[in-house]
Amino acid sequence: MRRPSFFSTRYNSFKFAFKGMTAVFRTEPNMHLHVLASIIVFVMAYRFEVTRTEWCLLIFCVGLVWMAEIFNTSIETLVNLVSPEYDILAGKTKDLAAGAVLMAAITAAIIGLVVFVPYWEAYING
């Protein structure tokens, strides 16, 4: 039997990764909030014509939070598989994963404030 080519195995890996990413968007209510927040951030960045470096920082923050949420969902799914019944360590594992999302979100919020506060001030002061 012929072994699958390098390109077909890479294509399949990409397809599975994309499947995982879209599953989070479809099933996680928190992800819908992240998407909404990201749209608001990008609309403000466009409206205020932020610098190229600020765009990079904002895109990085959005990616960081989305990535943390995908890892969190992955860990929650695994915990549900291996420990569907109550277990103190299962709970701790989920809390830690959720804590990582919170950490990413706090970091993104602080960077967002550092970027946008001067634009808001300039807008308010005309």
Ligand SMILES: Nc1ncnc2c1ncn2[C@@H]1O[C@H](COP(=O)(O)OP(=O)(O)OP(=O)(O)O)[C@@H](O)[C@H]1O
């Ligand atoms: N098997 C378990 N054993 C002990 N505690 C658990 C278990 N499953 C969940 N918990 C506790 O309940 C909390 C919520 O778990 P749940 O699976 O409902 O996550 P979630 O509400 O879907 O999280 P998120 O909002 O991040 O998607 C966990 O953070 C943990 O403290």
